[in-house]
Amino acid sequence: xxxxxxxxxxxxxxxxxxxxxxxxxxxxxxxxxxxxxxxxxxxxxxxxxxxxxxxxxxxxxxxxxxxxxxxxxxxxxxxxxxxxxxxxxxxxxxxxxxxxxxxxxxxxxxxxxxxxxxxxxxxxxxxxxxxxxxxxxxxxxxxxxxxxxxxxxxxxxxxxxxxxxxxxxxxxxxxxxxxxxxxxxxxxxxxxxxxxxxxxxxxxxxxxxxxxxxxxxxxxxx
Numbered sequence: 001x002x003x004x005x006x007x008x009x010x011x012x013x014x015x016x017x018x019x020x021x022x023x024x025x026x027x028x029x030x031x032x033x034x035x036x037x038x039x040x041x042x043x044x045x046x047x048x049x050x051x052x053x054x055x056x057x058x059x060x061x062x063x064x065x066x067x068x069x070x071x072x073x074x075x076x077x078x079x080x081x082x083x084x085x086x087x088x089x090x091x092x093x094x095x096x097x098x099x100x101x102x103x104x105x106x107x108x109x110x111x112x113x114x115x116x117x118x119x120x121x122x123x124x125x126x127x128x129x130x131x132x133x134x135x136x137x138x139x140x141x142x143x144x145x146x147x148x149x150x151x152x153x154x155x156x157x158x159x160x161x162x163x164x165x166x167x168x169x170x171x172x173x174x175x176x177x178x179x180x181x182x183x184x185x186x187x188x189x190x191x192x193x194x195x196x197x198x199x200x201x202x203x204x205x206x207x208x209x210x211x212x213x214x215x216x217x218x219x220x221x222x
Contacts, residue, residue, distance in 0.1 A: 016053040023057050024158075027066050027077055028134065030166050036077045038067075064155040066162065080163060086214045088159040091152065093207050099153050100200055101192050104143035108191045114139050115187030122180050129179035130171065134161040136183040160210070169217065173209045182206065 023043070026032040043054045058075055061067040065084065069075045104111050115136055122132035137157045144150040164170050185199035 016056050019047055019049060019053040020057040020060050022047065023061060024066070027061070028131075028158075028162050028165055032077050034077050034079045034166070038075045038077070040075070064158050066158060080166060082163075082214055082217060085159055085163045086211065086218075088156040089207050089211055089214070091156040092160060093204065095149065095153050095156070096203050096207075097200055098146075098149060099140060099144060100186075100189065100197065100203075102140075102144040102146060102149070103191050105145065107143040111139055111143050112187045112190040115183055115190070119180050119183040119187065122176060122183060125176070128165075129174045129176050130161060130164040132179050132183060133164070133174060134158075136186055137161070140186060160207075164210070169213050170210060173206065173213060178202070178206065 023032070032038070038058075040051050040054055043058075044051055047054065058067055058069065062069055065088075066078050067075060068078050118127070118132055118136050118139070121127040122129055127135075134157070137153075141150045141154050141157070144153075164174055182199060182202045185197065185202055189197045189199050
């Protein structure tokens with residue numbers, strides 16, 4: 001965190017959502033690794049903000065399972081708990097079909113364009129496949145009319161995406177071609193059609209393979 005985060009925003013004052021996104025980005029990249037202890041003072045110095053937006057960001061990240069806190073004792077980046085990751089995968093398998101079936105309404109065209117551009121960036125190699133998957137899922141989640149469903153999917157998605165980014169065996173599951181096909185399918189099915197579509201099938205295949213990786217690692221650890 002040696003570089004002042006405000007340089008990312010042309011020196012303007014960071015908004016509370018900016019603070020959340022910057023800390024989230026460092027957690028997903030591993031720059032803030034699992035288990036790292038964090039002090040409010042370090043975060044406020046790095047971000048150049050007061051404690052209030054930092055504490056709000058920590059609260060949001062704790063709610064989605066990426067940080068853990070003990071009042072007046074510590075704040076730390078959550079460990080990569082593979083049992084918890086397996087639970088998150090199971091939740092995504094249950095909720096992802098419902099998320100895909102959610103009609104984005106007036107946001108349909110914007111969502112389709114954004115997903116098409118994301119697929120191109122991943123295909124060209126400008127964006128890592130796991131980051132592309134994360135951004136694509138965020139696009140879909142942000143346009144869900146059912147906000148309770150959106151919150152549940154986001155919490156599971158962030159746990160799974162961090163695992164895909166930080167665990168080499170899991171990362172191998174998400175080849176570039178697979179990520180591109182999935183993102184393109186998400187865009188092609190906006191607005192959603194009746195019945196399971198290609199994105200649903202591709203997502204289910206990816207999650208099933210990831211479950212296999214988790215099961216294999218648990219067996220090897222015994």
